[in-house]
Amino acid sequence: MKKILKFRFKGKLINGILLLILPVLSLMCLECYTHVPWDLTVPIFVLNLAFYYILSGICVFLTGSTAIGYGIAPIFPMIFGLINYFVVDFRSAPVVPWDLYSIKTAASVAGNYEFVITRRLVLAVAGFLLISFAGSRTGIVIKKKKIRVAGAAVAFICMAGYLKGIGTDTAVEMFGLDTTLFTPNVLYRNNGLTAGFLANLKFMNVEEPQGYSPENAEKIAAAYKKEDDSSDTEELPNVIVIMNEAFSDLSVLGEFETDSDYMPFIRGMNENTVKGNCYVSVKGGNTANSEYEFLTGDSMAFLPAGSIPYQQYIKSDMPSLASYLGKLGYNTTAIHPYNASGWSRDKVYPWLGFDETLFKSDFENPMLIRDYISDYSAFSKIIELFEEKEEDERLFTFEVTMQNHGGYSRDVEGFEETIHITELDNKTTQVRAVEKYLTLMLETDRAFEMLISYLQKQEEHTIVLMFGDHQPSDYITNPILRLVGRDRDGEDADNVQFDNHIVPFVMWANYDIEEEEIDAVSVNYLGGLLMEKAGIPTTAYQDFLSGMRQEIPAVTADMLIDKAGNRYRLEESGWDERQEMTDYHILDYNHLADFKNRISDFFD
Numbered sequence: 001m002k003k004i005l006k007f008r009f010k011g012k013l014i015n016g017i018l019l020l021i022l023p024v025l026s027l028m029c030l031e032c033y034t035h036v037p038w039d040l041t042v043p044i045f046v047l048n049l050a051f052y053y054i055l056s057g058i059c060v061f062l063t064g065s066t067a068i069g070y071g072i073a074p075i076f077p078m079i080f081g082l083i084n085y086f087v088v089d090f091r092s093a094p095v096v097p098w099d100l101y102s103i104k105t106a107a108s109v110a111g112n113y114e115f116v117i118t119r120r121l122v123l124a125v126a127g128f129l130l131i132s133f134a135g136s137r138t139g140i141v142i143k144k145k146k147i148r149v150a151g152a153a154v155a156f157i158c159m160a161g162y163l164k165g166i167g168t169d170t171a172v173e174m175f176g177l178d179t180t181l182f183t184p185n186v187l188y189r190n191n192g193l194t195a196g197f198l199a200n201l202k203f204m205n206v207e208e209p210q211g212y213s214p215e216n217a218e219k220i221a222a223a224y225k226k227e228d229d230s231s232d233t234e235e236l237p238n239v240i241v242i243m244n245e246a247f248s249d250l251s252v253l254g255e256f257e258t259d260s261d262y263m264p265f266i267r268g269m270n271e272n273t274v275k276g277n278c279y280v281s282v283k284g285g286n287t288a289n290s291e292y293e294f295l296t297g298d299s300m301a302f303l304p305a306g307s308i309p310y311q312q313y314i315k316s317d318m319p320s321l322a323s324y325l326g327k328l329g330y331n332t333t334a335i336h337p338y339n340a341s342g343w344s345r346d347k348v349y350p351w352l353g354f355d356e357t358l359f360k361s362d363f364e365n366p367m368l369i370r371d372y373i374s375d376y377s378a379f380s381k382i383i384e385l386f387e388e389k390e391e392d393e394r395l396f397t398f399e400v401t402m403q404n405h406g407g408y409s410r411d412v413e414g415f416e417e418t419i420h421i422t423e424l425d426n427k428t429t430q431v432r433a434v435e436k437y438l439t440l441m442l443e444t445d446r447a448f449e450m451l452i453s454y455l456q457k458q459e460e461h462t463i464v465l466m467f468g469d470h471q472p473s474d475y476i477t478n479p480i481l482r483l484v485g486r487d488r489d490g491e492d493a494d495n496v497q498f499d500n501h502i503v504p505f506v507m508w509a510n511y512d513i514e515e516e517e518i519d520a521v522s523v524n525y526l527g528g529l530l531m532e533k534a535g536i537p538t539t540a541y542q543d544f545l546s547g548m549r550q551e552i553p554a555v556t557a558d559m560l561i562d563k564a565g566n567r568y569r570l571e572e573s574g575w576d577e578r579q580e581m582t583d584y585h586i587l588d589y590n591h592l593a594d595f596k597n598r599i600s601d602f603f604d
Contacts, residue, residue: 012140015066015138015139015140018070018134018135018138019056019066019070019138019140022056022070022074022131022134022135023049023052023053023055023056023073024049024052025127025131026052026073026074026077026128026131027045027048027049027052027077027192027194028127029074029077029078029081029124029127029128029131030077030078030080030081030124030193030194031192031193032120032123032124032127033081033082033084033085033120033121033124033193034081034084034085034088034094034185034188034189034193035188035189035193039189039190040190040191040192041176043174043175043176044175044176044177044190044191044192044195045192046175047166047171047175047177047192047195048192048193048194048195050162051162051194051195051198052073052077052194054155054158054159054162055073055076055159056069056070056073057069057151057154057155057158058152058155058156058159059072059073060142060151061142061148061149061151061152061155062148062152064141064142064143064148065140065141065142066135066138066139066140066141067135067136067137067138067139067140067141068136069135070132070134070135070136070138071132071133071135071136072132073135074128074131074132074135075128075132077128077194078124078125078128078129078132080095080193080197081124081128081193082121082125083095084193085121085124086115088185089116089475090284090285090406090473093185093283093284093285093286094185094188094193094196094197095197096197096200096304096305096307097197097200097201162198163198163201166195166198166199166201167198167199167200167201167202171199175195177190177191177195177199178190178191200304200305206302206303206313206589206592206593207304208589208593209302209582209585209586209589210576211582211586212586212589212590212594214590214594214597216586217586217587217589217590217594217597217599218599220544220583220586220587221540221541221544221587221599221602224540224541224543224544224602225540225601225602226540226543236328236330236394236461236534236535236536237394237460237461237462237463237509237511237534237535237536238386238394238395238396238397238460238461238462238463239325239330239394239395239396239397239462239463239465239530239534239536240382240395240397240399240455240462240463240464240465241294241396241397241398241399241464241465241466241530242378242379242382242399242400242401242448242464242465242466242467243287243290243291243294243398243399243400243401243466243467243468243469244375244401244404244444244466244467244468244469245287245400245401245402245403245404245405245468245469246404246405246406246437246440246468246469246470246471246472247401247404247441247444247466247467247468247469247503247504248441248468248470248471248472248502248503248504249263249441249503249504250434250437250438250471250476250477250480252277252499252502253477253480253481253484253486253496253499253500254480254481254483254484254485254486255484256421256423256480256483256484257421257422257423258419258420258421258422258438259419259420259422260418260419260442262419262438262439262441262442262445263441263442263445263504264445265445265446265448265449265452266445266448266504266506269452269506269508270515271515272508272509272510272511272512272513272515273506273507273508273515274506274507274508274513274514274515274516274517274518274529274533275504275505275506275507275517275518276504276505276516276517276518276519276520276521277502277503277504277505277518277519277520277521278467278468278502278503278504278505278521278522278523278526279498279501279502279520279521279522279523279554279556279559279561280293280468280469280470280501280502280503280522280523280556281293281299281300281301281501281523281556281557281558282300282469282470282501282557283470283471283473283500283501284406284470284471284472284473284474285406285470285473286308286470287343287400287469287470288308288309288310288311288343288345289308289309289557290469290470290523291310291343291400291469292309292310292314293522293523293524294321294467294523294524294526294527295320295321295322295352295398295527296318296319296320296321296352296524296591296592297321297524297525297527297528297541297542297545297591297603298524298588298591298592299522299524299555299556299557299584299588300556300557301555301556301557301560301570301575301581302584302585302588302589303557305557305558308343309592310343310344310345310348311343311344313592313593314348314351314352314592315351316351316595317351317353318351318352318591318592318595319353319591319598319600319603319604320352320353320603320604321396321398321527322334322349322352322353322354322396322398323352323353323604324353324539324603324604325396325536326353326355326396327604328536328537329394330394330395330396331355331356331389331393331394331395331396332353332354332355332356332396332397332398333354333355333356333357333358333385333395333396333397333398334349334354334356334357334358334398334399334400335357335358335359335378335381335382335397335398335399335400336357336358336359336360336399336400336402337359337360337363337366337372337373337377337378337381337401337402338359338360338372338373338402339359339360340357340359340360340361345357345359345400346359353604354398358381360373362381363377363381366378369403369415369440369443370403370407370410370412370415371412372402372403372405373402373403374403374443374447375401375403375404375443375444375447375448376443376446376447376450378399378401378402378403378447379399379447379448379450379451380450381399382397382399382451383451383454385397386454386458386462400469401444403440403443403444404437404440404441404444406472406473408433408434408436408437408440408472408475408476409429409430409432409433409436409475415436415439416439417432417435417436417438417439418439418442419435419438419439419441419442420435421434421435421438421483423483424479424483430475430478430479431479433475433476434476434479434480437472437476448466448506451464452464452508455510456510458510461509461510461511462509462510463507463508463509463510463513463530463533463534464507464508464509465505465506465507465526465530466505466506467503467504467505467506467523467526468503468504468505469503470501470503471500471501471502471503474488477500481496494567494569495567497558497559498559498567501556501558501559505521505526507529507530507533509533509534513533513534514533519553519565520553520554520561520565521549521553521554522553522554522555522556522561523556524545524555525545525546525549525553525554527542528542528543528545528546528549529546529549532546539602539603539604540601540602540603541587541591541602541603541604544583544584544587545584547580548580548584550563551563551578551580552578552580552581555570555575555581555584556570557570558570559573560573560575560581587602591603
């Protein structure tokens with residue numbers, strides 16, 4: 001062992017060859033975590049490789065030794081690759097730069113996931129460790145301080161130029177980079193993990209739409225502006241909105257049989273009920289984006305793929321459904337039965353106009369399911385607020401649940417699957433995870449029945465909306481796709497991707513409202529639809545969105561549905577040539593990003 005540790009590669013030629021080859025091997029090991037390096041074209045391989053040479057140069061000149069520099073340099077991509085591997089496993093999407101804002105949120109739920117160590121993962125890490133060891137056995141030393149300082153300066157300048165240039169149109173054209181944000185995993189596979197990640201740095205800020213100006217935004221808004229409506233709040237209903245964590249009906253992927261229904265109550269709701277399919281922008285995670293689209297009416301279609309407005313862009317007061325209802329006299333409360341810091345909700349909720357916020361610490365002795373506060377206890381908190389309010393007080397309560405959060409494969413004492421897929425006899429860990437997920441849907445259905453039963457007995461008019469934030473990750477949906485004979489990578493790939501973004505919504509009132517089944521609506525429209533069905537005066541922005549929904553019933557970060565029911569990838573839909581979408585983009589930007597010139601009375 002001592003001989004191995006003392007060993008050094010001798011000779012300038014051997015050292016030189018190693019210094020050239022080791023960065024190449026590092027690049028290949030990083031790609032092997034989730035892809036294969038030979039999928040990269042030669043120009044893109046060279047583009048990625050340049051980063052490794054620059055990184056190695058920085059480490060060498062800073063330390064004055066190739067042994068230390070080349071021993072350290074591979075550790076950075078090794079750790080990055082590990083993080084990306086598990087993120088892809090958990091949420092079916094790769095790491096993006098703004099995930100740095102989400103470290104606290106990710107850490108708070110990491111304990112509920114099962115970290116699966118695969119052969120592929122072990123080989124990639126072992127490869128990096130061997131590369132690091134080989135690098136540490138090289139023997140070139142830079143003794144002169146002036147050369148080290150000059151070399152480090154040049155290396156840092158090269159890195160700055162690399163980071164600035166990689167996201168430009170010139171780089172896209174020169175190297176043939178993939179710019180399709182519809183499927184980030186494919187984009188990273190085509191562009192390489194390093195180039196794919198770093199090229200996304202340009203999306204850290206909201207890009208101003210073409211032709212934007214405050215005057216143009218005012219001109220569009222002018223057609224919808226209205227006089228202040230001094231409605232008597234006493235004549236308006238209480239409003240309860242529940243965005244239910246990972247709440248979905250997997251039968252949208254294809255029909256399959258279970259030994260009992262996992263949504264019997266919700267399926268049976270008809271009287272005074274509006275329900276249907278809601279299209280969302282996320283899958284398997286990034287819950288806060290569905291919140292953002294619902295509460296603001298804005299769309300993720302105009303923002304970078306994978307971005308989180310709650311953490312990146314909202315830094316001060318912003319008009320929302322909560323602030324608008326607050327101006328109408330409602331007492332507005334946001335509830336989330338988990339940590340206050342998740343997705344920066346403790347900061348964002350007050351900025352969106354909520355008078356009160358309740359988090360995990362505000363629940364006394366709640367019933368837990370898989371260590372999360374159950375939907376039964378979460379909905380009971382809504383009833384508690386209802387019981388405590390004054391008779392002439394009107395409530396707007398917005399709750400984001402936690403019961404159905406990921407980590408379905410983990411066995412937890414006291415929770416067993418009670419829903420079983422009759423067509424799958426081989427109860428693998430993955431199949432059991434799917435059945436646990438379906439069992440959670442049943443628990444949500446039962447809790448919702450409890451809430452509706454309570455509200456049916458109340459005299460005060462109350463309207464309730466519940467919808468899912470996203471479907472679970474591919475780990476849960478893939479067995480269903482296989483069972484129904486659908487291929488995520490085949491000719492049906494686009495339709496599978498579209499269907500993977502459908503969640504149910506159900507709106508019910510304890511007074512007469514017109515029943516309706518809606519085949520397709522996106523979450524950004526749901527707030528305005530709720531106001532219309534509740535008989536609450538709408539904002540000018542909601543009127544704009546209502547008109548737009550007639551032409552484009554659904555628009556998400558990735559797709560668009562036209563009024564004929566045709567579904568398109570957003571980048572293939574020609575959306576930028578549609579006047580409705582162009583106007584929407586301008587208004588959206590004014591609302592989110594141009595807070596100095598925001599047309600506040602248009603939005604609330």
